[in-house]
Amino acid sequence: MDEEFNFKHIPIMLNQVIDGLDIKPDGTYVDGTLGGGGHSYEIAKRLTAGGRLIGIDQDEAAIKAATARLSEFTDRVIIVRSNYAQMVSVLESMGIGQVDGILLDLGVSSYQLDTAERGFSYMEDAPLDMRMDTRQEKTAKDIVNNYSQAELTKIIRDYGEDKFAAKIAAQIVKFRETKPIETTGELADIIKSAIPVKFRLTGGHPAKRTFQAIRIELNRELGVLEESIEGMIDLLSDKGRMAVITFHSLEDRIVKSAFKKAESPCTCPPNFPICVCGNKSKGFVNSRKPIVPADEEMERNPRSKSSKLRIFVRRRENNE
DSSP states (O other), X not given: OOHHHHOOOOOTTHXXXXXXXXXXXXXXXXXXXXXXXXXXXXXXXXXXXXXXXXXXXXXXXXXXXXXXXXXXXXXXXXXXXXXXGGHHHHHXXXXXXXXXXXXXXXXXXXXXXXXXXXXXXXXXXXXXXXXXXXXXXXXXXXXXXXXXXXXXXXXXXXXXXXXXXXXXXXXXXXXXXXXXXXXXXXXXXXXXXXXOHHHHTSSSOTTHHHHHHHHHHHHTHHHHHHHHHHHHHHHEEEEEEEEEEESSHHHHHHHHHHHHHHHOOOOSOTTOSSOOSOOOOOEEESOSSOXXXXXXXXXXXXXXXXXXXXXXXXXXXXXX
């Protein structure tokens, strides 16, 4: 497969993201989850030669695809293979201290789901992998075969929000006593067997939540987001904007909480007449409710249905 040209990538809420970033032609922008370069292409189009776009992704296939897609903008685009968690140090190495906009489009890409051998999908039988960065040694197979029943129950319950977490974990442990679980098909069948028949017909594929949970655990998706979002907000220049697209409630909760804390960081008791903690607001959330795709987009691209977009606008006092 020619990954450069088969990297299927439909940018979610493209117009809303571009509007939300309020792009300045000579500004500096970072796409922390470059993917196939769909959002980045539209950002780069709006920049002059004086503007800059830094695209970051840990997936080698994404880097190749985006490099090809953005080839006409080599005068203003720099592509780096890294995790967005390293954004501050990546920018420091380029002598960049502040940026005018940051985009994160979280979750798994269409390419990763549709490429069976990557092991993200429960729809096709393939080796249990699920690594977003193939340089990483640990795979989904290691989690499924080496985690204790209690550990499996916890991640399926917490990250998959599946009420049958304990049953699924027990079934996984029972099966692997006979032989290691090696493929996505095997795991999907084990999960299906753990869920009562009457519940298999509702709420989508029975393996969906468990696969999500294992993927999140393997790639530390929530931890990386939680640990790095404050630092990214601090990178924004005055009036700079951060746009984050999430695909499930766990991600959205982290983003909502971080933006709220950045907007209202005061820790003083409510009955204090004035603030004495010294924590100052870093800006404001652009809209109280998350932005969601239009009905037309959800119909055209079903994977957009669960997406939510939140935007934070930076305000710096006295040119801090």
